[in-house]
Amino acid sequence: MKATITLLPGDGIGPEVTHEAKRVLLAIAEFFGHQFEMREAYLGGCAMDYCGEPLPERTAQLCLESDAVLLGAIGGPKWDNPKATVRPEQGLLGLRKLLDVYANLRPVRAFEPLFHASPLKPERIQGVDIAVVRELTSGIYFGQKTRTSDTATDECIYTKDEIERIARFAFELARTRTGHVVSVDKANVLETSRLWRETVTQLAEREYPTLHLEHMLVDAAAMKLIQQPSYFDVLVTENMFGDILTDEASVISGSLGVLPSASLGEGHRGLYEPVHGSAPDIAGLGIANPIGAILSVALMLRHSFALETEAQAVETAVVEVMRAGMFTPDVALPEHGQVTTRQVGEAVIAAITANEAWY
Numbered sequence: 414m415k416a417t418i419t420l421l422p423g424d425g426i427g428p429e430v431t432h433e434a435k436r437v438l439l440a441i442a443e444f445f446g447h448q449f450e451m452r453e454a455y456l457g458g459c460a461m462d463y464c465g466e467p468l469p470e471r472t473a474q475l476c477l478e479s480d481a482v483l484l485g486a487i488g489g490p491k492w493d494n495p496k497a498t499v500r501p502e503q504g505l506l507g508l509r510k511l512l513d514v515y516a517n518l519r520p521v522r523a524f525e526p527l528f529h530a531s532p533l534k535p536e537r538i539q540g541v542d543i544a545v546v547r548e549l550t551s552g553i554y555f556g557q558k559t560r561t562s563d564t565a566t567d568e569c570i571y572t573k574d575e576i577e578r579i580a581r582f583a584f585e586l587a588r589t590r591t592g593h594v595v596s597v598d599k600a601n602v603l604e605t606s607r608l609w610r611e612t613v614t615q616l617a618e619r620e621y622p623t624l625h626l627e628h629m630l631v632d633a634a635a636m637k638l639i640q641q642p643s644y645f646d647v648l649v650t651e652n653m654f655g656d657i658l659t660d661e662a663s664v665i666s667g668s669l670g671v672l673p674s675a676s677l678g679e680g681h682r683g684l685y686e687p688v689h690g691s692a693p694d695i696a697g698l699g700i701a702n703p704i705g706a707i708l709s710v711a712l713m714l715r716h717s718f719a720l721e722t723e724a725q726a727v728e729t730a731v732v733e734v735m736r737a738g739m740f741t742p743d744v745a746l747p748e749h750g751q752v753t754t755r756q757v758g759e760a761v762i763a764a765i766t767a768n769e770a771w772y
């Protein structure tokens with residue numbers, strides 16, 4: 414197949430991990446006979462340095478014309494002035510809104526070779542495979558903000574349509590899995606959550622009567638994610654709760670560095686990015702874990718290009734590389750040798766091409 418992909422390496426470790434993800438894409442293209450046309454553009458802090466805007470017009474145009482977008486990470490201390498009116502995050506929020514990718518899919522898995530890196534006991538995380546579905550283009554992050562010297566407000570708005578489309582996304586996904594959906598809200602306190610719960614319930618009754626829908630308050634969900642993570646299969650929630658719960662859930666996998674994400678809307682175009690940020694503390698050292706970015710490539714192959722075999726080739730290779738004990742410092746114990754970002758990328762490519770299952 415032919416596809417056009419825009420790469421947005423961004424800031425901090427973004428360019429390092431995106432470079433490895435790009436090489437994996439090239440290897441998949443060569444190995445399976447596809448043509449991926451790739452072009453790069455600025456987003457975030459690097460874009461502000463380049464032209465003063467976090468989401469330049471050219472970047473927006475290229476993304477709109479692409480079949481998929483792969484982002485590294487944006488932001489960092491250089492642009493962290495609290496008084497600034499232009500911030501790198503505006504580039505990312507603007508891009509999500511522009512592409513109308515309202516559904517953020519964040520798979521959280523416990524990888525057996527990384528059990529040692531999780532603070533949770535192996536028996537607690539064994540078999541964990543959660544699909545977190547986070548609403549991405551509405552809610553408190555997009556509401557109006559006000560500020561005086563001693564008062565601040567952040568408005569949180571959800572419409573029935575916005576809730577229904579994200580719930581439908583989660584229910585469709587649940588049909589391909591166990592059929593158990595936990596919808597997370599704060600309906601005992603927030604009006605937006607009461608609308609959320611009512612809308613999700615009505616949609617389930619009307620269109621998905623065979624699925625098992627359960628509602629859970631966000632505080633209880635935060636606790637259960639650690640106490641019994643294997644309880645969850647599909648978890649659907651609003652923007653801010655999803656942001657926080659997925660960072661919490663990253664401890665199950667052992668590192669923020671291994672979690673991928675896909676942001677999807679109507680149609681096949683998607684925005685793919687690792688869950689982690691720009692990690693300024695390790696930027697430029699060549700030790701960032703590229704697995705989150707590489708697994709985001711697998712999600713791109715699956716959700717934007719419907720290349721399931723290729724997606725599995727990447728995912729299988731990643732697990733093989735972990736099994737071989739190739740760990741970047743974030744997941745390595747003192748007794749493990751540590752490898753670099755580039756070495757992990759090279760090992761994943763070698764594992765893809767060496768696997769006879771794909772011949």
Ligand code: NAD
Pocket residue numbers: 426430485486487488489490502505669670671686688689690691692693694695700701702703705741743
């Ligand atoms: P972070 O995710 O960048 O880092 C948190 C911790 O995890 C750090 O110790 C970091 O070294 C480690 N880490 C993250 N990714 C890693 C990887 N791939 N390999 C190894 N270790 C990794 O979060 P933060 O420190 O809160 O934020 C840093 C900057 O990133 C901020 O400017 C923030 O606004 C931005 N940020 C961007 C995004 C995004 O681009 N989507 C998301 C979150 C934060």
